[in-house]
Amino acid sequence: MRVFSRVAIVGLGLIGGSVAAAIQKRKLASHVVAYDQLGGGLDLAVKRGIIDSAAPSITEAVSGADLVLIAVPVLTIETILREIPPDVLITDVGSVKQHVIDACETVYGVVPKTMVPGHPIAGSEKHGVAAANADLFEHHKVILTPNADTDAESLERVRSLWQDLGATVVEMSVSHHDEVLAQTSHLPHLLAYALVDTLSAQGDSMEVFQYAAGGFRDFSRIAASDPVMWRDIFQANGPAVIASLDRFLTELGDIRELIIAGDTAGLEAALQRAKAARDHFSKLNDHRD
Amino acid sequence: MRVFSRVAIVGLGLIGGSVAAAIQKRKLASHVVAYDQLGGGLDLAVKRGIIDSAAPSITEAVSGADLVLIAVPVLTIETILREIPPDVLITDVGSVKQHVIDACETVYGVVPKTMVPGHPIAGSEKHGVAAANADLFEHHKVILTPNADTDAESLERVRSLWQDLGATVVEMSVSHHDEVLAQTSHLPHLLAYALVDTLSAQGDSMEVFQYAAGGFRDFSRIAASDPVMWRDIFQANGPAVIASLDRFLTELGDIRELIIAGDTAGLEAALQRAKAARDHFSKLNDHRD
Numbered sequence: 001m002r003v004f005s006r007v008a009i010v011g012l013g014l015i016g017g018s019v020a021a022a023i024q025k026r027k028l029a030s031h032v033v034a035y036d037q038l039g040g041g042l043d044l045a046v047k048r049g050i051i052d053s054a055a056p057s058i059t060e061a062v063s064g065a066d067l068v069l070i071a072v073p074v075l076t077i078e079t080i081l082r083e084i085p086p087d088v089l090i091t092d093v094g095s096v097k098q099h100v101i102d103a104c105e106t107v108y109g110v111v112p113k114t115m116v117p118g119h120p121i122a123g124s125e126k127h128g129v130a131a132a133n134a135d136l137f138e139h140h141k142v143i144l145t146p147n148a149d150t151d152a153e154s155l156e157r158v159r160s161l162w163q164d165l166g167a168t169v170v171e172m173s174v175s176h177h178d179e180v181l182a183q184t185s186h187l188p189h190l191l192a193y194a195l196v197d198t199l200s201a202q203g204d205s206m207e208v209f210q211y212a213a214g215g216f217r218d219f220s221r222i223a224a225s226d227p228v229m230w231r232d233i234f235q236a237n238g239p240a241v242i243a244s245l246d247r248f249l250t251e252l253g254d255i256r257e258l259i260i261a262g263d264t265a266g267l268e269a270a271l272q273r274a275k276a277a278r279d280h281f282s283k284l285n286d287h288r289d
Numbered sequence: 290m291r292v293f294s295r296v297a298i299v300g301l302g303l304i305g306g307s308v309a310a311a312i313q314k315r316k317l318a319s320h321v322v323a324y325d326q327l328g329g330g331l332d333l334a335v336k337r338g339i340i341d342s343a344a345p346s347i348t349e350a351v352s353g354a355d356l357v358l359i360a361v362p363v364l365t366i367e368t369i370l371r372e373i374p375p376d377v378l379i380t381d382v383g384s385v386k387q388h389v390i391d392a393c394e395t396v397y398g399v400v401p402k403t404m405v406p407g408h409p410i411a412g413s414e415k416h417g418v419a420a421a422n423a424d425l426f427e428h429h430k431v432i433l434t435p436n437a438d439t440d441a442e443s444l445e446r447v448r449s450l451w452q453d454l455g456a457t458v459v460e461m462s463v464s465h466h467d468e469v470l471a472q473t474s475h476l477p478h479l480l481a482y483a484l485v486d487t488l489s490a491q492g493d494s495m496e497v498f499q500y501a502a503g504g505f506r507d508f509s510r511i512a513a514s515d516p517v518m519w520r521d522i523f524q525a526n527g528p529a530v531i532a533s534l535d536r537f538l539t540e541l542g543d544i545r546e547l548i549i550a551g552d553t554a555g556l557e558a559a560l561q562r563a564k565a566a567r568d569h570f571s572k573l574n575d576h577r578d
Binding site: 075121141143180181183184185187188190191192193194195196197198199200201202207208209210211212216218219220221222223224225227228230231234235238241242244245247248249251252255256259260262264267268270271272273274275277278279281282 | 364410430432469470472473474476477479480481482483484485486487488489490491496497498499500501505507508509510511512513514516517519520523524527530531533534536537538540541544545548549551553556557559560561562563564566567568570571
């Protein structure tokens with residue numbers, strides 16, 4: 001059962017904390033140690049048994065570790081990598097893989113063979129280790145983006161870890177990951193932030209929010225996500241986010257024109273098309289819908 | 290307990306069916322009769338006890354009724370009103386109140402004193418009477434938009450009905466309702482349809498949808514809502530929807546510029562502002578969040 005002797009988590013927020021809790025629950029490591037720039041969560045995590053010990057520095061956390069998991073906002077990763085030797089098994093959970101690759105190249109000259117970039121498609125508008133959930137990854141997808149030089153055993157160990165935590169692991173290229181996520185995650189978050197910001201700028205915004213129901217209520221919830229994490233994602237994946245935003249703006253502009261023109265047939269056709277796509281997707285995934 | 294002797298529901302979809310089921314469950318009427326243009330759901334509704342009988346025409350449904358509830362797509366309401374005498378207690382559930390007022394004036398010359406326009410802020414991407422839910426309105430708001438001439442007793446009877454079904458009733462003006470709903474319901478639905486349509490137009494759209502998680506999953510679900518109902522809402526509330534869309538587009542354009550300019554401080558400030566608004570709203574409404 002004890003697959004790892006010492007797992008070091010760098011960045012103990014929702015995701016880092018949930019990985020730690022999930023490893024502990026399944027007894028996959030003899031020792032889980034964590035470092036976090038903001039010390040506060042570490043004490044709580046030790047108290048709750050989410051980690052075995054807190055380290056006062058990254059160097060001390062990763063010393064002797066046979067797995068280092070980095071779970072910090074994307075733009076912070078380069079600073080973190082500078083403290084980690086390239087010959088240890090490293091993985092991360094960043095939402096923009098090209099930025100992680102670039103950071104590796106800046107720090108190490110190449111992507112270390114023992115670095116397996118990863119991204120669990122799981123999250124919540126909650127953040128901080130207090131929201132850690134040992135079952136967060138069950139029935140969720142985890143995307144790994146290894147390259148041709150990635151050490152096979154390293155890849156296998158990271159893959160097995162996520163599978164042990166209940167996730168389904170898929171591999172794809174860095175660029176494909178960043179494009180797909182721009183569409184399914186980054187753009188929707190951008191829209192949610194913009195929508196909530198628009199509504200809150202209205203005269204009596206609290207009155208407006210009172211009449212939010214159903215889908216908007218769910219949607220606006222993602223605007224409660226960590227602003228620093230999302231600032232980093234929008235910035236690090238800028239070109240793909242802007243490209244997908246611009247496609248959306250074109251579509252939205254078309255629908256706007258249909259409404260202004262009173263083109264009920266054209267408007268209904270657009271809505272039917274969206275519904276058909278969503279229904280089709282829903283059928284393919286009905287275990288989660 | 291039997292507050293009404295005969296309730297006639299015109300349009301037996303999700304909302305009409307849920308009102309019928311809610312009335313039956315609470316034994317508020319001696320008889321519930323329904324008419325629907327598409328006969329299919331009526332048989333099912335009789336079989337399940339959601340209604341007591343199906344009427345072959347609107348005239349027969351409303352004959353002898355002491356309450357008529359109209360629950361059809363907004364643009365259909367004028368046709369329906371032509372079959373209903375103005376001296377019976379009428380209410381509706383339409384999402385655009387000005388259009389209902391206009392339809393009344395076209396058909397009757399004035400809004401009948403016994404007409405109490407209403408709108409339950411409850412719904413689902415499900416539709417059709419098969420999805421009827423007797424508890425759909427519990428802990429939800431219902432907005433009524435009476436005018437100065439509305440008969441006090443009629444208003445009181447409609448208010449009591451919704452309260453008996455578990456809803457909280459609030460009154461507001463027609464124009465205020467239409468503006469608020471444009472922002473909290475109509476615009477978000479428009480964005481969801483446009484987003485799903487944009488993604489489904491991509492190369493391998495089904496692959497893209499597979500990586501949809503969390504907030505987007507919830508949000509895209511509202512694009513599965515009834516396209517005819519929503520076409521009617523966008524059209525009937527056109528000016529308010531376009532005004533609120535344009536405010537949103539301005540905000541979105543600002544955020545787009547911040548990303549392109551690499552203005553991380555400005556970007557973070559916008560996201561923080563949205564999060565603060567959402568968190569504040571969430572605290573005020575934490576029984577439902």
